[in-house]
Amino acid sequence: MIGKLxxxxxxxxxSLEILYLLEDIKKAVRLDANEVELKNIKEFCEINDLCLEIxxxxxxxxxxEGKGKFSNKSKVVSLNYPGQGVxxxxxxxxxxxxxxxxxxxxxxxDNAIGEILGYPKCCIDFFANNKEAQLKLQNDYILPALKNxxxxxxxxxxxxxxxxxxxxxxxxxxxxxxxxxxxxxxKRNLECIKKHSDGVAKKFENTLKSAVLYTENQGVFMLKxxxxxxxxxxxxxxxxxxxxxxxxxxDKNKAIKIINKNKIEIAGKTLExxxxxxxx
Numbered sequence: 001m002i003g004k005l006x007x008x009x010x011x012x013x014x015s016l017e018i019l020y021l022l023e024d025i026k027k028a029v030r031l032d033a034n035e036v037e038l039k040n041i042k043e044f045c046e047i048n049d050l051c052l053e054i055x056x057x058x059x060x061x062x063x064x065e066g067k068g069k070f071s072n073k074s075k076v077v078s079l080n081y082p083g084q085g086v087x088x089x090x091x092x093x094x095x096x097x098x099x100x101x102x103x104x105x106x107x108x109x110d111n112a113i114g115e116i117l118g119y120p121k122c123c124i125d126f127f128a129n130n131k132e133a134q135l136k137l138q139n140d141y142i143l144p145a146l147k148n149x150x151x152x153x154x155x156x157x158x159x160x161x162x163x164x165x166x167x168x169x170x171x172x173x174x175x176x177x178x179x180x181x182x183x184x185x186x187k188r189n190l191e192c193i194k195k196h197s198d199g200v201a202k203k204f205e206n207t208l209k210s211a212v213l214y215t216e217n218q219g220v221f222m223l224k225x226x227x228x229x230x231x232x233x234x235x236x237x238x239x240x241x242x243x244x245x246x247x248x249x250x251d252k253n254k255a256i257k258i259i260n261k262n263k264i265e266i267a268g269k270t271l272e273x274x275x276x277x278x279x280x
Contacts, residue, residue, distance in 0.1 A: 058085030
């Protein structure tokens with residue numbers, strides 16, 4: 001099933017959203033799709049008795065600085081816009097729910113959207129409270145969530161920081177990396193993945209169990225095969241959303257000194273205003 005979904009929806013993030021919908025874990029999903037993808041998704045929805053609503057606008061994605069091709073911000077344009085853009089798709093087994101989701105987005109009602117998509121109330125409120133500030137940056141809620149969290153060691157279920165590598169068990173920004181409601185959703189989602197592919201489930205769990213160095217503009221770095229000794233973290237491999245001087249430093253030294261969750265040291269150089277996580 002997951003393999004077939006990947007053929008149509010291209011990545012794990014979108015494919016798993018549809019899987020959760022088909023398995024009645026979610027009552028609706030919201031996805032992006034371009035013109036080419038839309039044709040195949042329409043056919044898929046018809047075959048699987050899913051109700052599809054399409055936005056009355058297009059989205060021009062604004063690529064985040066330092067995060068590969070990922071985009072958290074976008075610009076709304078008309079359907080007649082001559083350039084490339086994507087549509088928002090609202091999909092549900094219930095036509096009324098799909099229509100309601102589309103309507104709530106048109107009204108910019110984030111609370112209603114979050115409820116329809118099954119997000120925890122604490123995380124919906126967190127999004128609303130931080131939206132204005134985050135829109136001035138890259139609309140990424142990782143650092144505010146870390147601010148709400150204790151220390152820097154968390155459950156791998158809440159490793160939302162590596163969604164930039166197309167691996168996550170959540171479709172919402174958790175209000176903190178201690179959020180019990182989000183852990184419950186992530187556990188449920190992993191069980192659903194395991195039901196359809198033990199291999200994909202193991203791949204996700206192994207990948208999510210990692211250390212992560214997050215920066216707003218200089219990249220997101222996944223540190224694998226880690227060993228923490230007091231305040232020194234040694235690792236064997238580093239994956240990054242961008243190849244730059246910071247990546248080269250990490251790749252060369254294979255060790256960092258942890259000062260706190262927002263401050264580390266690499267080869268004598270101090271980095272501040274970052275996010276550091278260990279997910280186990």
